[in-house]
Amino acid sequence: MGFGYRPGRDIFRNVTLKARPGEFVALLGPSGCGKTTLLNLLSGFLAPHSGTVTIDGRAVRPEMSELGYVFQAPNLFPWLSVRENVRFGLRMAGQLDPDEQRRKALQYLDLVGLSDVADELPNRLSGGMQQRVALARALVLEPSLLLMDEPFAALDAITRSAMNAELLRLWSTLGQTILFITHDVEEAVFLADRVLVLGFPPHGLDSEVTIDLPRPRDLRRTRVLPGFAELCDTLLQRTPV
Ligand SMILES: Nc1ncnc2c1ncn2[C@@H]1O[C@H](COP(=O)(O)OP(=O)(O)O)[C@@H](O)[C@H]1O
Ligand SMILES: [Mg+2]
Numbered sequence: 709m710g711f712g713y714r715p716g717r718d719i720f721r722n723v724t725l726k727a728r729p730g731e732f733v734a735l736l737g738p739s740g741c742g743k744t745t746l747l748n749l750l751s752g753f754l755a756p757h758s759g760t761v762t763i764d765g766r767a768v769r770p771e772m773s774e775l776g777y778v779f780q781a782p783n784l785f786p787w788l789s790v791r792e793n794v795r796f797g798l799r800m801a802g803q804l805d806p807d808e809q810r811r812k813a814l815q816y817l818d819l820v821g822l823s824d825v826a827d828e829l830p831n832r833l834s835g836g837m838q839q840r841v842a843l844a845r846a847l848v849l850e851p852s853l854l855l856m857d858e859p860f861a862a863l864d865a866i867t868r869s870a871m872n873a874e875l876l877r878l879w880s881t882l883g884q885t886i887l888f889i890t891h892d893v894e895e896a897v898f899l900a901d902r903v904l905v906l907g908f909p910p911h912g913l914d915s916e917v918t919i920d921l922p923r924p925r926d927l928r929r930t931r932v933l934p935g936f937a938e939l940c941d942t943l944l945q946r947t948p949v
Contacts, residue, residue: 710756710757710758710759711745711749711754711756711757712757717909718909719742719745719909720742720745720746720749720756720912721912723746723912723913725750725887725904725913727853727885727887728885729852729885730883730884730885731885731886731901731902732879732885732886732888732899732900732901732902733885733886733887733888733900733901733902733903733904734887734888734889734890734895734896734899734900734902734903734904735747735887735888735889735890735903735904735906736890736891736892736893736896736903736904736905736906736943736947737891737905737906737907737947738891738907738908738947738948738949739891740908741906741907741908742906742908742909743857743858743889743891743906744857744889746889746906747855747857747887747889749761749768750763750768750855750887751768751770751775751777751855752768752769752770752772753770763775763853773801773849773851774851774852774853775851775853775854775855776846776847776849776851776853776854776855776884777846777854777855777856777857778839778842778843778846778854778855778856778857778859779842779857779859780857780858780859780861780862781862782830782835782838782839782841782842783842784830784838784841784842784845785830786829786830786831787829788829788830789826789827789828789829790817790822790825790826790827790828790829790830790833790841791810791813791814791817791826791827792813793830793841793845794813794816794817794841794844794845794848795809795810795812795813795848796845797845797846797848797849798812798813798848798849801849803849812848813826813844813848814826816844816847816848817841817844819844819847819878819881820840820841820843820844820847820874820878821840821874822837822840822841822844825837834867835862835863835867836863836867836870836871839859839860839863839871840871840874842859843859843875843878847878847882847884850882851884852884852885853884853885853886853887854884854885854886854887855887855889856886856887856888856889857889858889858890858891859871859888860872860895861890861891861892868895869927870927872895872898872899872927873925873926873927875899876899876923876924876925880923880924888900893940893943893944893947894931894936894940896919896943897919897921897936897939897940897943898925898927898930898931898936899925900919901918901919902916902917902918902919903916903917903919903943904916905917905943905946905947907947907948907949908948908949911948915946917939917942917943917946919939920935921933921935921936921939
Protein backbone atom coordinates (compact mmCIF):
# COMPACT_ATOMS: atom_id res chain seq x y z
CA MET A 709 0.00 0.00 0.00
CA GLY A 710 1.29 3.48 -0.83
CA PHE A 711 -0.28 6.78 0.06
CA GLY A 712 0.83 10.38 -0.36
CA TYR A 713 -0.72 13.69 -1.29
CA ARG A 714 2.13 14.54 -3.65
CA PRO A 715 3.08 12.01 -6.33
CA GLY A 716 6.30 10.24 -5.46
CA ARG A 717 6.22 11.50 -1.84
CA ASP A 718 4.51 8.63 -0.05
CA ILE A 719 3.76 9.20 3.60
CA PHE A 720 3.00 5.50 4.04
CA ARG A 721 4.48 2.49 2.40
CA ASN A 722 4.10 -1.13 3.50
CA VAL A 723 2.71 -0.32 6.93
CA THR A 724 1.74 -3.23 9.18
CA LEU A 725 -0.09 -2.76 12.47
CA LYS A 726 -0.52 -5.69 14.81
CA ALA A 727 -2.86 -5.93 17.76
CA ARG A 728 -3.93 -8.82 19.94
CA PRO A 729 -7.70 -9.25 20.27
CA GLY A 730 -8.79 -6.98 23.09
CA GLU A 731 -5.55 -5.02 23.12
CA PHE A 732 -5.56 -1.25 23.65
CA VAL A 733 -3.08 0.26 21.20
CA ALA A 734 -2.35 3.97 21.06
CA LEU A 735 -0.89 5.65 18.00
CA LEU A 736 1.08 8.68 19.08
CA GLY A 737 2.46 11.35 16.80
CA PRO A 738 2.78 15.11 16.37
CA SER A 739 0.06 17.06 14.53
CA GLY A 740 0.29 16.76 10.77
CA CYS A 741 2.37 13.56 10.67
CA GLY A 742 -0.41 11.48 9.12
CA LYS A 743 -2.36 9.89 12.00
CA THR A 744 -5.81 10.71 10.63
CA THR A 745 -4.73 9.70 7.16
CA LEU A 746 -3.60 6.32 8.49
CA LEU A 747 -6.91 5.83 10.28
CA ASN A 748 -8.86 6.84 7.18
CA LEU A 749 -6.91 4.33 5.13
CA LEU A 750 -7.53 1.67 7.74
CA SER A 751 -11.26 2.35 7.74
CA GLY A 752 -11.56 2.47 3.95
CA PHE A 753 -12.64 6.16 3.95
CA LEU A 754 -9.53 6.89 1.86
CA ALA A 755 -8.16 4.64 -0.86
CA PRO A 756 -4.37 4.20 -1.21
CA HIS A 757 -3.00 5.33 -4.55
CA SER A 758 -1.42 1.92 -4.95
CA GLY A 759 -1.88 -1.47 -3.35
CA THR A 760 -4.51 -2.50 -0.84
CA VAL A 761 -5.34 -2.08 2.82
CA THR A 762 -6.42 -5.23 4.62
CA ILE A 763 -7.50 -6.17 8.11
CA ASP A 764 -7.03 -9.84 8.98
CA GLY A 765 -6.38 -10.45 5.29
CA ARG A 766 -9.64 -8.85 4.06
CA ALA A 767 -9.78 -5.61 2.04
CA VAL A 768 -11.32 -2.84 4.16
CA ARG A 769 -14.67 -1.15 3.46
CA PRO A 770 -16.14 1.73 5.53
CA GLU A 771 -19.33 -0.22 6.17
CA MET A 772 -17.53 -3.23 7.72
CA SER A 773 -19.69 -4.05 10.70
CA GLU A 774 -16.74 -5.10 12.84
CA LEU A 775 -15.31 -1.56 12.76
CA GLY A 776 -16.49 1.28 14.97
CA TYR A 777 -15.37 4.91 14.69
CA VAL A 778 -15.16 7.82 17.07
CA PHE A 779 -13.82 11.06 15.63
CA GLN A 780 -12.52 14.27 17.16
CA ALA A 781 -15.90 15.96 16.68
CA PRO A 782 -19.02 14.11 17.83
CA ASN A 783 -20.73 14.60 14.41
CA LEU A 784 -24.20 13.88 15.77
CA PHE A 785 -27.32 14.52 13.69
CA PRO A 786 -28.69 17.70 15.29
CA TRP A 787 -32.31 16.95 14.36
CA LEU A 788 -32.35 13.48 15.93
CA SER A 789 -32.71 12.81 19.63
CA VAL A 790 -29.76 11.36 21.51
CA ARG A 791 -31.37 7.92 21.46
CA GLU A 792 -32.14 8.12 17.73
CA ASN A 793 -28.53 9.11 17.06
CA VAL A 794 -27.36 5.97 18.85
CA ARG A 795 -30.02 3.87 17.12
CA PHE A 796 -29.08 5.18 13.67
CA GLY A 797 -26.43 2.57 12.84
CA LEU A 798 -28.73 -0.28 13.86
CA ARG A 799 -31.41 1.12 11.54
CA MET A 800 -28.98 1.41 8.65
CA ALA A 801 -27.69 -2.11 9.23
CA GLY A 802 -31.28 -3.38 9.39
CA GLN A 803 -30.42 -5.06 12.67
CA LEU A 804 -33.30 -5.95 15.02
CA ASP A 805 -36.87 -4.65 14.93
CA PRO A 806 -37.53 -0.98 15.79
CA ASP A 807 -38.46 -1.64 19.43
CA GLU A 808 -35.38 -3.78 19.95
CA GLN A 809 -33.24 -1.09 18.33
CA ARG A 810 -34.61 1.54 20.73
CA ARG A 811 -34.06 -0.76 23.69
CA LYS A 812 -30.50 -1.50 22.67
CA ALA A 813 -29.76 2.19 22.04
CA LEU A 814 -30.99 2.95 25.54
CA GLN A 815 -28.89 0.13 26.99
CA TYR A 816 -25.72 1.63 25.47
CA LEU A 817 -26.69 5.13 26.55
CA ASP A 818 -27.03 3.72 30.04
CA LEU A 819 -23.54 2.27 29.74
CA VAL A 820 -22.10 5.73 29.07
CA GLY A 821 -24.27 7.23 31.83
CA LEU A 822 -26.66 9.16 29.59
CA SER A 823 -29.95 7.27 29.60
CA ASP A 824 -31.66 10.21 31.33
CA VAL A 825 -31.04 12.51 28.34
CA ALA A 826 -32.11 9.97 25.70
CA ASP A 827 -34.94 12.17 24.43
CA GLU A 828 -32.97 15.43 24.29
CA LEU A 829 -31.53 16.90 21.13
CA PRO A 830 -27.70 16.90 20.99
CA ASN A 831 -27.40 20.69 21.25
CA ARG A 832 -28.71 20.48 24.83
CA LEU A 833 -25.62 18.48 25.83
CA SER A 834 -22.09 19.57 26.76
CA GLY A 835 -19.14 18.66 24.51
CA GLY A 836 -18.14 15.78 26.80
CA MET A 837 -21.68 14.39 26.84
CA GLN A 838 -21.91 14.63 23.05
CA GLN A 839 -18.69 12.69 22.74
CA ARG A 840 -20.10 10.03 25.05
CA VAL A 841 -23.13 9.78 22.74
CA ALA A 842 -20.73 9.32 19.82
CA LEU A 843 -19.03 6.55 21.80
CA ALA A 844 -22.38 4.85 22.50
CA ARG A 845 -23.25 5.17 18.80
CA ALA A 846 -20.06 3.31 17.88
CA LEU A 847 -20.36 0.70 20.64
CA VAL A 848 -24.01 -0.19 19.99
CA LEU A 849 -22.92 -1.98 16.82
CA GLU A 850 -20.63 -4.14 18.95
CA PRO A 851 -17.54 -3.68 16.76
CA SER A 852 -14.57 -5.92 17.47
CA LEU A 853 -12.19 -3.08 16.49
CA LEU A 854 -12.80 0.47 17.61
CA LEU A 855 -10.89 3.23 15.79
CA MET A 856 -10.69 6.47 17.74
CA ASP A 857 -9.16 9.63 16.28
CA GLU A 858 -8.23 12.09 19.05
CA PRO A 859 -11.76 11.73 20.42
CA PHE A 860 -11.20 13.89 23.51
CA ALA A 861 -8.77 16.46 22.10
CA ALA A 862 -11.40 19.21 21.93
CA LEU A 863 -12.47 18.78 25.57
CA ASP A 864 -11.16 20.69 28.57
CA ALA A 865 -8.48 18.89 30.58
CA ILE A 866 -10.75 17.84 33.45
CA THR A 867 -13.48 16.43 31.22
CA ARG A 868 -10.85 14.77 29.12
CA SER A 869 -9.34 12.95 32.10
CA ALA A 870 -12.79 11.81 33.16
CA MET A 871 -13.46 10.53 29.63
CA ASN A 872 -10.19 8.61 29.66
CA ALA A 873 -11.19 6.84 32.86
CA GLU A 874 -14.66 6.22 31.45
CA LEU A 875 -13.22 4.71 28.28
CA LEU A 876 -11.05 2.30 30.29
CA ARG A 877 -14.07 1.26 32.33
CA LEU A 878 -16.11 0.54 29.17
CA TRP A 879 -13.21 -1.26 27.51
CA SER A 880 -12.69 -3.52 30.54
CA THR A 881 -16.38 -4.47 30.33
CA LEU A 882 -16.73 -4.83 26.56
CA GLY A 883 -13.24 -5.99 25.58
CA GLN A 884 -12.91 -4.67 22.00
CA THR A 885 -9.57 -4.08 20.37
CA ILE A 886 -8.96 -0.32 20.33
CA LEU A 887 -6.70 1.77 18.13
CA PHE A 888 -6.60 5.17 19.78
CA ILE A 889 -4.94 8.09 18.03
CA THR A 890 -3.53 10.91 20.08
CA HIS A 891 -0.86 13.59 20.07
CA ASP A 892 -0.81 13.58 23.89
CA VAL A 893 1.95 11.48 25.47
CA GLU A 894 0.31 11.25 28.91
CA GLU A 895 -3.02 10.21 27.45
CA ALA A 896 -1.31 7.45 25.45
CA VAL A 897 0.55 6.14 28.52
CA PHE A 898 -2.52 6.27 30.76
CA LEU A 899 -4.72 4.35 28.33
CA ALA A 900 -2.70 1.91 26.32
CA ASP A 901 -1.14 -1.54 26.56
CA ARG A 902 1.26 -0.53 23.81
CA VAL A 903 2.08 2.80 22.15
CA LEU A 904 3.13 3.02 18.51
CA VAL A 905 5.05 6.15 17.62
CA LEU A 906 4.38 7.71 14.24
CA GLY A 907 6.78 10.34 12.96
CA PHE A 908 6.96 12.59 9.93
CA PRO A 909 8.36 10.89 6.81
CA PRO A 910 10.84 9.28 6.51
CA HIS A 911 10.26 8.01 10.07
CA GLY A 912 6.87 6.32 9.77
CA LEU A 913 5.95 3.78 12.42
CA ASP A 914 9.44 2.96 13.58
CA SER A 915 9.06 2.71 17.33
CA GLU A 916 6.78 1.12 19.90
CA VAL A 917 6.73 1.09 23.68
CA THR A 918 4.96 -1.43 25.90
CA ILE A 919 3.10 0.17 28.80
CA ASP A 920 3.48 -2.24 31.67
CA LEU A 921 1.65 -0.14 34.27
CA PRO A 922 -0.79 -2.12 36.41
CA ARG A 923 -4.52 -2.21 35.66
CA PRO A 924 -7.10 -1.17 36.57
CA ARG A 925 -5.61 2.30 36.12
CA ASP A 926 -6.80 5.18 38.15
CA LEU A 927 -6.68 8.85 37.24
CA ARG A 928 -4.87 9.93 40.37
CA ARG A 929 -2.88 6.88 41.39
CA THR A 930 -1.55 5.87 37.97
CA ARG A 931 -0.17 9.29 37.06
CA VAL A 932 1.96 9.51 40.18
CA LEU A 933 3.67 6.14 39.65
CA PRO A 934 7.41 6.60 38.90
CA GLY A 935 6.97 4.32 35.88
CA PHE A 936 4.41 6.71 34.43
CA ALA A 937 6.85 9.62 34.18
CA GLU A 938 9.59 7.34 32.84
CA LEU A 939 7.34 6.01 30.07
CA CYS A 940 6.24 9.53 29.13
CA ASP A 941 9.87 10.57 28.94
CA THR A 942 10.81 7.57 26.79
CA LEU A 943 7.98 8.33 24.40
CA LEU A 944 8.85 12.01 24.20
CA GLN A 945 12.40 11.09 23.25
CA ARG A 946 11.20 8.70 20.58
CA THR A 947 8.69 11.08 18.99
CA PRO A 948 10.43 12.80 16.12
CA VAL A 949 9.18 16.35 15.58
N1 LIG B 1 -6.89 16.02 1.64
C1 LIG B 1 -5.63 16.43 1.77
N2 LIG B 1 -4.95 16.98 0.74
C2 LIG B 1 -3.68 17.37 0.86
N3 LIG B 1 -2.96 17.27 2.01
C3 LIG B 1 -3.58 16.73 3.08
C4 LIG B 1 -4.95 16.29 3.04
N4 LIG B 1 -5.28 15.79 4.28
C5 LIG B 1 -4.17 15.92 5.03
N5 LIG B 1 -3.16 16.46 4.32
C6 LIG B 1 -1.79 16.69 4.81
O1 LIG B 1 -1.22 15.42 5.10
C7 LIG B 1 -0.48 15.46 6.31
C8 LIG B 1 -1.04 14.49 7.31
O2 LIG B 1 -2.33 14.93 7.73
P1 LIG B 1 -3.17 14.22 8.88
O3 LIG B 1 -3.27 12.77 8.58
O4 LIG B 1 -4.46 14.96 9.03
O5 LIG B 1 -2.24 14.44 10.17
P2 LIG B 1 -2.55 14.27 11.72
O6 LIG B 1 -3.86 13.58 11.89
O7 LIG B 1 -1.38 13.46 12.24
O8 LIG B 1 -2.54 15.63 12.34
C9 LIG B 1 -0.52 16.91 6.77
O9 LIG B 1 0.63 17.53 6.32
C10 LIG B 1 -1.77 17.47 6.11
O10 LIG B 1 -1.64 18.85 5.91
MG1 LIG C 1 -5.62 14.15 12.85
